[in-house]
Amino acid sequence: MTKAAVIFDLDGVIVSTDDCHYKAWKRLADEEGIYFDKEINHRLRGVSRMESLAIVLERANRPYTMEEQQALADRKNAYYRELIQELTPEHILPGVRPLLERLKQHGIKIAIGSSSKNSPLILERLGLADEFDAVVDGNAIKNSKPHPEVFLRAAEKLGVPAAQCVVVEDADAGVEAALAAGMRVIGVGTAASNERATWTVASLADLSWEDLAKFLAAV
Ligand code: G6P
Ligand code: MG
Numbered sequence: 001m002t003k004a005a006v007i008f009d010l011d012g013v014i015v016s017t018d019d020c021h022y023k024a025w026k027r028l029a030d031e032e033g034i035y036f037d038k039e040i041n042h043r044l045r046g047v048s049r050m051e052s053l054a055i056v057l058e059r060a061n062r063p064y065t066m067e068e069q070q071a072l073a074d075r076k077n078a079y080y081r082e083l084i085q086e087l088t089p090e091h092i093l094p095g096v097r098p099l100l101e102r103l104k105q106h107g108i109k110i111a112i113g114s115s116s117k118n119s120p121l122i123l124e125r126l127g128l129a130d131e132f133d134a135v136v137d138g139n140a141i142k143n144s145k146p147h148p149e150v151f152l153r154a155a156e157k158l159g160v161p162a163a164q165c166v167v168v169e170d171a172d173a174g175v176e177a178a179l180a181a182g183m184r185v186i187g188v189g190t191a192a193s194n195e196r197a198t199w200t201v202a203s204l205a206d207l208s209w210e211d212l213a214k215f216l217a218a219v
């Protein structure tokens with residue numbers, strides 16, 4: 001079997017926290033009288049909290065000082081953390097558990113590569129805190145996706161060359177980050193229509209192990 005490793009994005013791939021992000025940003029934007037909708041929310045996928053705030057504030061009708069921006073980001077995060085406290089292992093997306101088990105059975109290393117500083121809390125709530133060989137998240141990186149840093153750090157931690165890593169992503173920014181890291185990328189969910197992805201599937205539940213094994217062996 002191949003020496004490939006698989007690096008998973010977290011939000012939108014392992015668990016559907018994107019709706020929690022949307023609700024938290026929407027609550028903040030409504031309180032501030034800033035227009036915000038699902039289309040704008042889509043642009044926040046894979047993007048760090050402060051960069052996401054900058055996108056939200058594009059619609060603001062006054063400038064916000066750095067202190068105010070920090071306070072807004074903290075407020076959004078408090079709303080978001082309230083929502084993710086409700087997560088349980090039942091929220092793990094379909095197809096994820098069987099896939100992780102298969103990969104482990106075949107000795108393929110697995111990692112998380114996420115821009116989220118809340119990754120440790122989310123993984124703990126899902127009961128997945130000890131499942132991955134490496135976790136690199138928003139706390140460990142300077143540049144968020146589409147910069148390749150998060151995936152390169154994950155490959156380094158796994159001890160696997162970047163060219164042998166395959167990334168699973170739901171965000172366009174994440175697809176670009178993986179390609180910039182010299183990795184192949186499987187686009188799922190909202191990235192299933194991303195033409196830059198090496199391979200796309202609507203959901204990990206649709207991924208046949210035989211096809212994936214061939215894909216990994218070709219790395
Ligand atoms: C993930 C999500 C983004 C979010 C980012 C930072 O990449 O897809 O929507 O903005 O993490 O999340 P955080 O939990 O650190 O605010
Ligand atoms: Mg994502």
